[in-house]
Amino acid sequence: MDLDGSNRSVFNRLGGPSAAPTDSSKHQKVCYHWRAGKCTRFPCPFLHRELPHPSGPAASAANGSGHPKRFADDSGFSGPAPRRGPNFNNNHNKSWGRMGANKVVRKTEKVCNYWVQGNCNYGDKCRFLHSWSLGEGFTMLNHLDGHQKVVTGIALPAGMDKLYTGSKDETVRAWDTNSGQCMGVINLGGEVGCMISEGPWLFVGIPNVVKAWNTQTNQELSLSGPVGQVYTMVVGNDLLFAGTQDGTILAWKFNAITNSFEPAASLKGHTLAVVSLVVGANRLYSGSMDHSIKLWSLETLQCLQTLTEHTNVVMSLLCWEQFLLSCSLDQTIKVWMATENGLLEVTYTHNDEHGLLNLRGMHDSESKPVLLCACNDNSVKLYDLPSFSERGKTFAKQEIRTIEVGPGGLFFTGDGTGFRVWKWAEPIAKP
Template sequence: MDLDGGNRRVFNRLGGPSAAPPPDSSKNQKVCYHWRAGKCSRYPCPFLHRELPHPSGPTSAAANGPGAPKRFADDSGFSGPAPRRGPNFNNNHNNTWGRMGANKVVRKTEKVCNYWVQGNCNYGDRCKFLHSWSLGEGFTLLNHLDGHQKVVTGIALPAGMDKLYTGSKDETVRAWDTNTGQCMGVLNLGGEVGCMISEGPWLFVGIPNVVKAWNTQTNQELSLSGPVGQVYTMVVGNDLLFAGTQDGTILVWKFNAGTNSFEPAASLKGHTLAVVSLVVGANRLYSGSMDHSIKAWSLETLQCLQTLTEHTNVVMSLLCWEQFLLSCSLDQTVKVWVATENGNLEVTYTHNEEHGLLSLQGMHDSESKPVLLCACNDNSVRLYDLPSFSEKGKIFGKQEIRAIEVGPGGLFFTGDGTGFRVWKWGEAVPKP
């Protein structure tokens, strides 16, 4: 809401009910045609997300009396105050966006239609629920690959491979052909997959009490022992493999080229509860924990340099982007950190969400603009332009989306409780 010349203007991006405006507040207003079509992703939107009141009875007569503003009528019978012509003004009276006969406008809710998912919704365009897995423009759903029985917790694309790997709490890893989308094989691990990453030809999978390592080029398989409980997160930095575990320890291995194996290098202690997020940037390792804290470690000395305690719940994901560290938490915030002159990190901006946050990922859209992908625990992913944090779009899942991965050529992947979806930046190519 903002105040402009005493007139109260309410921007309601969801199209919900709003109080009737003052008599002259509809001057210079225009109803957003993207909202009428149920797919406006701008917030705040400069146009109205509600229909202008239809004049009738004494009020209408008074409005059309002496001194009343001039009115216009389009072919659909709509009558209202003549809007000021702006740069986006369209004087096409035959425009019927979002109108279903008799001026009935269906206001879409941000929820996917269950009947549409099952393939038997009879309402079509008149359905008030979404018949799409996303809102917003600029990205397209390419494929949806099912197979896992529980939530997908890791997605990895080893270098030089034409395969994509997914790990799940259903205790399996699946290999997918990136050209055909077909599942090429299923590996049963006997334990829930807590995380999965790839580095060069190596694929690392974290399960309870062990890290499994596969060389996808030679098929060599290794088991890295040492973890106590579930392995929730892994990252590679400075030729070291780091794994965050359930007991709050960060285990470190170094690859020995002579023996072609990974040897224990260190054990970092300091967190009092499980370590669930790790990221490397600016010659530092950052760890997020269920104890609500973030710790910064030197990659050279492996000593803790700073402990950050601004979050009030589990720090679920960390992301290094340029000179910033971004963190998200179940406390419903994304925090942006920047280094001060003495090298310590301080919060420079806090973005508030309506739901707890599970995962962060960053990439550039088809116009090379930075976009932040935030998975929330309401089964959705929010897409934000950076640095403004203006909402660019939204992706929906059948269940919580716990894994987001970025691929080459504008591709990105989201995994929920049934499988994963493949998305691509760029408009959809119309079918001939």
């Protein structure tokens, strides 16, 4: 892997919002004139935001060894990276869509465009947000730039102290996770459509090929076969799957004797590009621009069911416990559950006002499951599961096309200006 060295800013420079003023002297009611954009009272006796800040930090319980859980096999989630699948035959009920108490609900706040440009004259009196996030319990550590176009992939190979990002600017960048410095740039000659890691291997999808690097031995391979852009990849049952622009899902198997990946299968059925893949419950699930989701047996590689409830591109898929979650440009997240005959049906639909691009799952500092959902309004919404109570938002200047979860409560969001590093707050020890 040939890298051209360069330097960037560090991870551990804090970049979170400043502490908010107290609401103890204000009525717990939102100012009508502020909502209309014409409040002239200063100080105003009413709130100039939709909800008061929570009074005091939330208590949190210890988690096993005392460290936050990583988004891994025992987390209950199964995302685009290879994870142990949930049991879809367990008809366990969840209270989907029920709002929890004292939660942050949908907000009307918007990042101030003048603040972004560094010239807002209203300061604390501005009715728009002067922060890259909204909500409690997490903070932005830093924003790392260097890519010239949108970041489409983030990967953290096992056992490495490096994070890799891929972009439509046709490069992959390697970052030192301790210092945040960019350690080098790989020029690929094609737009990066996706990126995943499995063990020491880093897989990068570009037009007409999948690039594979062993980050421990520096071995480089090119897996041919894709027609057009490779939009999504996942590993399951010792196979690497890639969803391509022509609607085909290609599979390769690693041959330890030859130390190479050999073609294993070609799954056909989608009529347009395959843009999302996930593995769970011994199944491969694929989402496509043809608005459908297909279920494939990992043993026979035969299509078992086609789901057609979405009305636009199925952008992302995620498994959580015994459920399949899908998001689409049709502005919905659908929750699927297996019936007695083993077929999936929609058990809940969450409606949004924006098209939805990406789903990831993790646990907060109290080990509660949280859904991260990128929207095409340049934001990521954080939801409690299964209630879909909104915990908060993160914002960016441009569309966020990729989210990745790391160890120690870290998560990463990539957009057209680089990627941001976020972290859940450490649990507060009980007295």
